[in-house]
Amino acid sequence: xxxxxxxxxxxxxxxxxxxLSAIGVQGITVTEVKGFGRQKGHTELxxxxxxxxxxxxxxxxxxxxxxxxxxxxxxxxxxxxSTGKIGDGKIFVFDVEQVIRIRTGETGTDAL
Amino acid sequence: MKRVFALLALVGAVAFGSxxxxxxxxxxxxxxxxxxxxxxxxxxxxxxxxAVAEAAAPAPAAAPVPPNxxxxxxxxxxxxxxxxxxxxxxxxxxxxxxxxKNMLSVLMQVFVTFSLISVLWVVYGYSAAxxxxxxxxxxxxxxxxxxVTVESVAATFSKGVNISELAYVVFQGAFxxxxxxxxxxxFAERAKFAAILVFMVIWFTLSYIPMAHMVWYWAGPxxxxxxxxxxxxxxTAGFLFQKGALDFAGGTVVHINAAIAGLVxxxxxxxxxxxxxxxMAPHSLTFTMIGASLLWFGWFGFNAGSALEASGAAALAxxxxxxxxxxAALSWMFAEWILKGKPSMLGAASGAVAGLVAITPAAGxxxxxxxxxxxxxxxxxxxxxxxxxxKMLGADDSLDVFGVxxxxxxxxxxxxxVFADPALGGTGVYDYxxxxxxxxxxxxxxxxxxxxxGTVVVWSGVVSLVTFKLVDIVIGLRVPExxxxxxxxxxxxxxxxYHH
Numbered sequence: 001x002x003x004x005x006x007x008x009x010x011x012x013x014x015x016x017x018x019x020l021s022a023i024g025v026q027g028i029t030v031t032e033v034k035g036f037g038r039q040k041g042h043t044e045l046x047x048x049x050x051x052x053x054x055x056x057x058x059x060x061x062x063x064x065x066x067x068x069x070x071x072x073x074x075x076x077x078x079x080x081x082s083t084g085k086i087g088d089g090k091i092f093v094f095d096v097e098q099v100i101r102i103r104t105g106e107t108g109t110d111a112l
Numbered sequence: 113m114k115r116v117f118a119l120l121a122l123v124g125a126v127a128f129g130s131x132x133x134x135x136x137x138x139x140x141x142x143x144x145x146x147x148x149x150x151x152x153x154x155x156x157x158x159x160x161x162x163a164v165a166e167a168a169a170p171a172p173a174a175a176p177v178p179p180n181x182x183x184x185x186x187x188x189x190x191x192x193x194x195x196x197x198x199x200x201x202x203x204x205x206x207x208x209x210x211x212x213k214n215m216l217s218v219l220m221q222v223f224v225t226f227s228l229i230s231v232l233w234v235v236y237g238y239s240a241a242x243x244x245x246x247x248x249x250x251x252x253x254x255x256x257x258x259x260v261t262v263e264s265v266a267a268t269f270s271k272g273v274n275i276s277e278l279a280y281v282v283f284q285g286a287f288x289x290x291x292x293x294x295x296x297x298x299f300a301e302r303a304k305f306a307a308i309l310v311f312m313v314i315w316f317t318l319s320y321i322p323m324a325h326m327v328w329y330w331a332g333p334x335x336x337x338x339x340x341x342x343x344x345x346x347x348t349a350g351f352l353f354q355k356g357a358l359d360f361a362g363g364t365v366v367h368i369n370a371a372i373a374g375l376v377x378x379x380x381x382x383x384x385x386x387x388x389x390x391x392m393a394p395h396s397l398t399f400t401m402i403g404a405s406l407l408w409f410g411w412f413g414f415n416a417g418s419a420l421e422a423s424g425a426a427a428l429a430x431x432x433x434x435x436x437x438x439x440a441a442l443s444w445m446f447a448e449w450i451l452k453g454k455p456s457m458l459g460a461a462s463g464a465v466a467g468l469v470a471i472t473p474a475a476g477x478x479x480x481x482x483x484x485x486x487x488x489x490x491x492x493x494x495x496x497x498x499x500x501x502x503k504m505l506g507a508d509d510s511l512d513v514f515g516v517x518x519x520x521x522x523x524x525x526x527x528x529x530v531f532a533d534p535a536l537g538g539t540g541v542y543d544y545x546x547x548x549x550x551x552x553x554x555x556x557x558x559x560x561x562x563x564x565x566g567t568v569v570v571w572s573g574v575v576s577l578v579t580f581k582l583v584d585i586v587i588g589l590r591v592p593e594x595x596x597x598x599x600x601x602x603x604x605x606x607x608x609x610y611h612h
Contacts, residue, residue, distance in 0.1 A: 044393055046458055047512060048499035051393045 001096040001109060002070050006061045007033070007089040008081040013059050019080035020063065023072045026112060029062040039087035058089060064096055066109055176265050179276045183268060183421045187279045190417020194286035197410030198226050198293050205403025205465070206297045207609075208396040209458075209511050213599025214301045215395060215609035221296040221305065225312050226289045232316060233285035240317075241324040242284065247351035248322045250329065257281065267332025268420040271544070275420060283417060288324070290414075291366045292316055297511030298374030299381040299589075301392075302596050305604050307589045311579055315373055319575040323365045323568055326350040327357065336544035357564035358532060358541070358557070360429065361418035363473030363524045364568045371518030372569055375507060376576035381589045383508035385596050397457050404461035408437055411468045415475040428539070429475035432483035433468065439487030440467025440494075447492045459495070462516060466494035469520035474528040479537025486527045494520050525565050529558035 008016055013030065020028060034055035041054040065073055074091060082088055101111040203222035207215050229237070236255050243250035254260055257278075264277035292312045296303075330353050335345035346354060352364070359365060384392065394400060415433040419426035444463025449455040470490035471483055478486065497519035498512040509515065532538035533554050541557075543550040583589060590596070595603035602608060 045452055045454070045456070046393055047462060048452070048495075048502075049392075051391045053391070053393075 001099060001112065002065050002067060003094040003096045004061075004063050004065060004070070004073055004077070005092045005094070006077050006081065007035070007058050008061065008077070009083065009088060010057055010059045012081045012083070012088075013061075015080040016061060016077055019076040020073065023069070023076050025063055025065060025069070025073060027063070031060040031062075033058050033060045037087070037090075056087070064099055064112055066112060177272050177274045179265050179274050179279075180268075180421070183273065183275045183423075184279050186422035186426065187275050187283050187417055187420060190413035191279065191283040191286050193410045193413025193417065194283070194290060195226075195410075197407050197414060198286070198290040199223055201403050201406030201410050202290060202293050203403070204399045205407055205461075206300060206511050208398065208400030208403060209297075209394040210301050211392060211599070212395045212610060213601055213608075215601065216607055217305070217600035217604055218296065218300050219609070220605055221300075221303075221308055222293045224309065225293045225296060228309060228312060229289040229292045229316055230285055232313065233288050234281065237288055237316065237321055238281050238284065241288075241321045242280075242329060244329070244331070244348050245325070247349075247354065248326060250321075250325055266420075267334060269333060269425070269542075270421060270423070271333045271336075271547075273421060280420075284324070287362060287366060287414070288316065288320055291320055291362075291370045294366070294370035294513060294517060295373045295377060298371075298378045298509045298513040300510040301600065302384050302510075302590050303377075303381050304588060304591050305600075307583050307587050310587065311377075311583050314579045314582070315575060318579070319369060319373065319572045320365070323369050323571065326352045326567065327359050327362075327365050327564065329353065333544045339545050342545040352564050352567060355563045356541075356557070356560040357525075358477055358528050358561065359473045359525065359564060360476040360528070361415045361472045363469070363521045363528070364564045367469045367472060367517040367521030368525065368565060368568045369572045371514045371516075371521060372572040373576040374513035375505070375509060375518060376573060377580060378507035378509040378514070380577070380580040380584065384510065385593050387508055394458065397461075401457060401461050404464050408464055408468060411437075411472075415472060419476055425476045425539075431480060432471050432475045432478060435480060436471035436474075436483040436487035436490070437464050437467040439484045440464060440470065440491035443488045443491030444495050445491075447495050451495075462494070462498070462512070463491040466490045466497075466516050466520045469517050470494075470524035470527070472521070473524045474531060477528055477539050478531035479539075481537050482527075482531030486524060486531060489527070490520050490523055493523055522565050525561050526558060529561035530554060532557065 006016070010032070017028065034057055036054055036056065039056060041052055041056060044051045044053055061077075063073065070093065074093070077091055098107060099109075099111040100107050199222060203219045206222060207218045210218050234257050236252060238257065238260075239252050239254035240250050243253055245251045260277050260281065262276070262278065265274035266277040266280035268275055292315070295312075295315070296308060299308075327350055330349035331345040336342040352359075357364070386392075411433055412430050416426040416430035419429055441460045441464040444466060445455045445460045448459040467487040467490050470486050471478075474483065474486055494516050497515035501519065502509065502512065502515050505514070507514075530536065532540060533552050534540040534549065535552070538552075540549040540552045542548075580589065591600065591603065
């Protein structure tokens with residue numbers, strides 16, 4: 001099993017969710033986050049006072065999936081989250097040791 | 113505990129000590145006060161020509177003219193509009209400009225200052241400002257509104273036209289309350305709540321009341337029966353009224369007065385911790401826009417209500433308040449667009465407030481074109497006020513009370529002298545003795561206006577300096593640094609504006 005974390009542009013969230021549903025991903029967790037990368041921040045100007053905003057808002061998506069889904073999931077996120085401009089985000093992939101569904105006690109791929 | 117006692121002692125000294133200064137002056141004049149409360153707003157200086165030496169006593173007034181219902185309705189609605197300006201208008205305008213952690217503290221400061229001054233206004237404020245005393249203070253005969261009944265009337269700007277004195281009391285009270293509320297923007301995000309309240313009590317008593325008396329107190333138009341009576345009545349008016357300074361709705365009394373107190377406060381309280389290193393960007397320009405719009409809406413009561421009658425003069429003030437504000441919003445925005453690259457919402461909202469401030473003293477005196485010019489100039493000059501001038505002054509005036517209200521107020525006061533000229537489309541100054549518009553001398557009028565500006569700058573400056581010093585010694589002006597970092601919402605009030 002794999003755990004996929006993707007940092008994407010906030011306005012791309014709906015497209016990514018649709019793309020993942022289309023390939024059979026059962027559930028995702030979404031968090032609003034802030035951070036910086038190569039895109040850096042920007043400056044804001046209020047009545048002549050300049051403020052550098054270092055952290056830009058992004059959305060973090062997390063999904064646990066079967067090993068064989070991985071390539072499809074990566075491809076789906078890559079396509080749906082891309083604008084071709086700096087700041088589109090990144091995808092991280094981890095191995096998952098165990099998954100447990102709390103309600104039934106099912107484990108492993110059955111719990112996904 | 114000690115501090116609480118010290119605080120109570122201080123408040124007591126001011127509240128109950130204040131009768132002392134007024135009573136000294138009280139002695140003589142009471143007799144002259146006819147049933148009609150002598151009162152007036154704009155400095156419609158009765159340009160009484162140098163005249164007759166034989167001081168014939170004014171004929172005793174017959175039974176006062178009952179209030180005009182239409183005018184009454186307008187003044188009461190206007191009073192409510194001015195209250196809308198303060199809460200929620202001013203509170204939201206300021207609140208949006210601070211950081212999330214201080215939002216509630218600003219709302220609270222404006223809300224409670226408003227409530228505090230409202231109570232003080234009926235206890236002694238109205239009496240000390242709007243009764244016949246000397247040139248600077250009235251007397252305390254109407255403390256707790258003694259003798260002000262549903263039958264009492266206050267003068268307007270037309271002979272033989274009165275409004276209910278109680279309507280005048282609430283209208284003027286709302287002015288006093290918003291003036292004090294304006295000051296808190298200058299030391300937002302760091303001042304101690306108790307210090308603000310004590311400062312307000314003292315400053316209101318020693319700066320707002322005398323300024324209101326100096327600019328607005330006069331015997332009312334009915335006293336100007338002939339040259340001699342006019343001259344006698346003129347001598348009972350406030351100091352700046354006698355100087356002929358024009359201030360239709362409170363450019364000097366409200367805006368310059370509050371702005372100077374704010375500037376002195378910003379120096380005395382000191383800069384916010386982390387200024388220049390920590391981002392202090394406004395947390396909600398949405399609230400600031402709503403606040404600015406409520407200010408604009410309420411300002412129709414502030415300016416057009418200051419005509420005290422539902423008259424053509426009120427309509428003129430209303431149109432001027434409308435277009436000068438629009439012109440200033442545009443000029444600030446375009447200047448910012450050219451100089452900084454982008455037209456901003458905060459710029460447009462700030463420009464609108466600058467325009468409102470600048471047109472305040474002029475509202476009922478200048479023509480529409482004059483108002484547009486005043487607005488256009490105010491937008492650009494106040495943009496400089498919050499940038500170039502602010503850097504020169506070096507004070508951390510958090511929400512630019514001086515840059516907008518001080519600069520805009522001074523500009524408006526001077527330009528009132530220019531554009532009130534009938535040759536430039538203004539109304540000129542009405543002579544209640546001749547019952548006609550008096551010949552206009554622009555230079556003389558601008559000098560009168562400068563008298564007004566100079567007096568309020570010095571008066572408010574000195575009172576503010578002494579008061580802040582006193583409050584600093586007794587309770588301290590600012591919160592400890594950790595509390596400031598954590599935010600005043602939680603540390604001063606135990607609440608947060610937002611839960612998310």
